[in-house]
Amino acid sequence: MKNPDAPLPDPAAHVGILLISHGPLADALRDTVRVLEPEQEEPLGALSLAWDEAPESASGRLQKAIAGADRGRGVVLLTDMFGGTPSNLALAFLQKGRVEIVTGVNLPMVLKARALAREGKEPSEMARTLVEKGRRSIVAAGELMETEKRPA
Secondary structure (H helix, E strand, O other): OOOOOOOOOOOOOOOEEEEEEEOOHHHHHHHHHHHHOOOOOOOOEEEEEOOOOOHHHHHHHHHHHHHHHOOOOOEEEEEOOOOOHHHHHHHOOOEOOOEEEEEOOOHHHHHHHHHHHHOOOOHHHHHHHHHHHHHHOOOOHHHHHHHHHOOO
């Protein structure tokens, strides 16, 4: 049950986005997005876990990163792969409607996440849309080219 005395979220605030990965992937994705969208000033969080990092340490850093990414409307966590340490640690923070997790992050998903956040979408709606975006952005170029070259 919601606390009636809790402050309402700022309607201008966006859902936060936090990238989480093994190794430097999250930082690399964030840096790439900054080059592709230099005019966008919304923060994009990134947490790259060291390969030998203890789960307790990583979980503590993740908790802080989620808190830092949340601007009052929740956070969408984009992790590198389902079943990996980043996703497994993130599951402890899953909170319906506030903290959503989407695995298998790719660059088109990150760009779409930022657009959805700017549109004011809620975390659960963002998660559903990002799963579809991620699927549609994976293409076997050779198969696509063969299909386009075939006569109608």
